[in-house]
């Protein structure tokens with residue numbers, strides 16, 4: 001057998017893969033990262049000066065979007081009609097009688113940097129209680145570690161990225177910290193200030209959102225210029241996506257090699273059950289096999305189970321590392337809602353940092369009356385993409401001709417949006433498997449996403465929607481202009497849970513270090529290992545913290561000369 005030139009091979013260069021690569025390389029290991037998508041150059045690829053810049057949510061490149069199949073979703077009920085998505089220009093958005101995927105459904109990017117290229121850059125730590133959902137509330141599963149175990153890794157990740165946040169006690173809540181944020185919080189834009197006054201009138205606390213966007217120059221990157229387009233890719237590199245942070249520093253060690261446009265299609269095992277080789281296909285469609293000593297999967301919560309299931313063999317007929325039967329199960333999607341309206345006057349709401357403010361008051365798992373699992377509220381006009389005239393005209397300012405022009409002049413900059421993200425509890429109807437027919441260009445079966453909203457999710461969505469409306473009303477919005485959420489659409493930017501971590505090998509795919517319970521040289525470092533999703537916290541910082549911890553575990557094995 002050929003010996004690998006690399007100590008560790010990582011599949012996927014997103015949040016988890018890049019963080020693991022950085023930690024391993026900076027501690028002296030040689031690492032190969034295989035990434036299915038292309039490399040992006042922020043200065044060339046993220047252009048905001050094209051005529052239709054607003055209509056593209058993120059600049060696509062060949063290979064930057066994966067393909068998925070969705071199983072039919074649940075029928076929509078009349079009694080929940082106030083949760084249907086709609087806008088003033090086109091009316092109800094989903095005209096079918098069933099829940100459907102919105103656009104790609106699973107919002108992601110394939111590329112060096114993964115979905116963090118497209119992300120907003122909220123940099124959150126999980127609420128400590130959100131890690132104990134089984135023992136405290138009888139749902140989901142407990143994390144096999146507590147907040148204190150992850151805390152040092154959160155700190156390392158925040159320092160590397162340059163997270164800007166407020167160190168005031170009110171802004172931190174129960175997420176205690178061993179070190180202050182490396183950078184001061186960003187000032188709130190005018191729209192967020194308006195929302196903050198309305199939240200305060202309802203007795204809610206509104207604080208600066210911890211952001212992976214530089215409030216001062218840091219680590220060779222310039223400060224944010226508040227162009228407001230983080231989701232379209234940051235042309236200045238001040239947004240803390242992992243390509244310009246973890247991956248940049250991993251490459252600088254000279255011990256990291258990244259092969260973009262290279263998809264891993266199968267994992268092959270040795271007779272003793274350890275991982276031996278991986279099969280990949282490069283940009284030129286050339287197939288090859290690469291020997292591995294240690295393999296980290298970091299393909300995200302849809303693609304990691306897909307690869308494991310597609311690697312089934314005679315000794316692992318249900319899929320690799322699937323002795324527990326949990327690979328692909330326990331999918332948790334993001335439960336989200338956004339309400340928007342128009343103020344009487346412009347507050348230049350298109351300017352400023354996206355999601356600059358947040359309310360954590362309902363984030364604790366028992367904070368929302370009558371349901372289990374929390375949620376948070378944040379300023380959302382940029383994430384609703386109401387930052388340019390085209391979307392105003394297409395969605396929230398109806399009309400035609402001269403009257404429409406006048407209405408556009410009067411209203412541009414007057415849009416206010418508030419968003420909520422809430423906890424999705426795992427259920428038996430929400431999971432990922434392989435589609436029996438559909439295959440990608442390399443012949444690999446596509447992931448099939450099954451999604452079922454439970455009653456708790458619908459009740460939580462109702463609470464999220466009502467609170468968003470109340471805050472907008474308090475901010476001076478007389479008439480709503482648009483609302484959308486995940487009742488009638490599968491629209492998930494945060495997905496978790498499909499290779500759950502846990503102490504019991506019969507109930508979990510990996511242990512607390514991200515190490516497969518049964519395959520000793522296989523590790524998973526992405527959102528698929530989350531046992532519960534948190535109450536609306538954005539996940540990347542936690543994924544990175546888990547990946548750093550997994551990398552430290554691997555370093556310990558290498559230093560102890562543990563055989564592979």
Ligand SMILES: Cc1cc2nc3c(=O)[nH]c(=O)nc-3n(C[C@H](O)[C@H](O)[C@H](O)COP(=O)(O)OP(=O)(O)OC[C@H]3O[C@@H](n4cnc5c(N)ncnc54)[C@H](O)[C@@H]3O)c2cc1C
Pocket residue numbers: 011012013014015016017034035036037107108109110111112113114115116118119120121122123124231262263264265298299300301303304307493494495525526527528538539540541543
């Ligand atoms: C619009 C949007 C906004 C978001 N906002 C935030 C936010 O503000 N804060 C936050 O924390 N999170 C946010 N997220 C979510 C965040 O980006 C993801 O949760 C995070 O990137 C997931 O990390 P991951 O490592 O699990 O997967 P990813 O970052 O998606 O990386 C997986 C990588 O694996 C690669 N891959 C997959 N299969 C293969 C294969 N077979 N071979 C080789 N490579 C493969 C993919 O191409 C991809 O690059 C947002 C996401 C979106 C889309």
Ligand code: SF4
Pocket residue numbers: 213214223224225226227228229230231233234235236237238239352353354
């Ligand atoms: S608002 Fe700041 S972080 Fe976001 S894309 Fe613009 S410059 Fe980058």
